[in-house]
Amino acid sequence: MGIAGLTGCETPEPRSALSYAADAERAYNQAMEEFTSHNWIEAQSLFREVKRKYSYSKFARLAELRIADADFEQEKYAEAIREYRQFVHDHRSDVEEVGYARARIAEAQYKQISESFLLPSADERDQAVILDAYKELKGYVHDYPTGKDSQKIRELLADVTARLMRHELYVARFYLQRDNFDAAVLRIQYAMRNFALGPQLAPATPGKQPRINPNAPEPVDSGxxxxxxxxxxxxxxxxxxxxxxxxxxxxxxxxxxxxxxxxxxxxxxxxxxxxxx
Structure with missing residues (x-):
């Protein structure tokens, strides 16, 4: 066999850009079949293969989101949040996908809130978790007011805000029962300034009651x-x-x-x- 024949056997035919994209899409769809069947571990393994083999295709980016989605669906919220944040960091120019990741971060933060938050035994960790959720939800609504997920996120934000308000009012009543009136007033004013969904109070000046803040965002009355x-x-x-x-x-x-x-x-x-x- 001649040299030309040997060379032809040993050198694979280069793939075209079209075949590369088609192979990437095919591999992604195969992973999606496992994903839609809730075979999360297998799906994540296949998505990682898509990332490794087709890193220059859009399906590699989508695979990153699906890996995070699989953790989200398994209620591994801390892992999902970390993966979504990494996606946002790495793909800032992908506006639609970044918006999706931001919404999922906010929702995952919300799902980490303990149902024991409003109980008297609520600890500082509960407070930190719900405040993190509040910041993420509020940040998404601010940055994506007309986003695809904005209505859902607004509903979660309303719920979180109401929880924070109830907590502050619980603490204010605790102080009121002990005739600590100044502390009660401060907690109520803090709640109204920071968590009121209705007309919000402007910061109080010493010796004066806080007034309605004319620069507050459009209100949504939580009751x-x-x-x-x-x-x-x-x-x-x-x-x-x-x-x-x-x-x-x-x-x-x-x-x-x-x-x-x-x-x-x-x-x-x-x-x-x-x-x-």
């Missing part, structure tokens, strides 16, 4: 803002800060006219008028 204001008004009454109490009860009537708590706010205002305070 807890009126409750927070009612509690704040009750604390002011106990402190004999009648002007602040009156302003707070009137804020409920003005900003939350459909709230059932307007009845109690009106009752308190009538009580104060009857006593001339």
């Amino acid at each position: 807890l803002e009126a409750e927070a204001l009612l509690l704040l008004g009750e604390v002011y009454l106990k402190m004999h800060k009648f002007g602040d109490a009156r302003d707070t009860f009137n804020a409920i009537l003005h900003d939350y006219p459909k709230s059932p708590l307007t009845v109690q706010a009106n009752n308190y205002l009538d009580y104060m008028r009857e006593r001339g305070v």
Whole structure:
């Protein structure tokens, strides 16, 4: 056999760009078959092969997301978050895929919240986890207000915000029961400034009640803002800060006219008028 014949046997025919892309897509689809069958471990193994063999194709990037998705579906949220974050870091120019990864990070953070968060025994780790979820959810809504997942993320954000509000009001009532009025006021004001979904309070100046913040984002009423204001008004009454109490009860009537708590706010205002305070 001549040299030409030997060379022909030993040198593989180079693949074209078209065949490379077709092979990448075929391998990705085979991995997706395992993924849709919930064979997570096998699917991840095949996706890693796609990444290794077809690193210059778009299917390698998609495989990275599916590997993270498989961890997400197995409730391995910490691993999934790390993988999604790595994707965001490595592929900043892939706007649609980065938006998807950001949404999944936010949702994974949400799913890590312990159901024990609102119990009296809630520890600092619970607080850190829910605050991380709040930041991720809020960040996604800010960066992708019209994104494909924005409605779902907004609903999760509303739930997390309500949990944070309830926690702060629980702590405020704890202080109120112990006649620590200043601490109760500070916790309610903190909750309203940071977690209120309705009209938000601007930072208070010393000796003055915080006012509605005109620069706050468009509100979504969670139902807890009126409750927070009612509690704040009750604390002011106990402190004999009648002007602040009156302003707070009137804020409920003005900003939350459909709230059932307007009845109690009106009752308190009538009580104060009857006593001339």
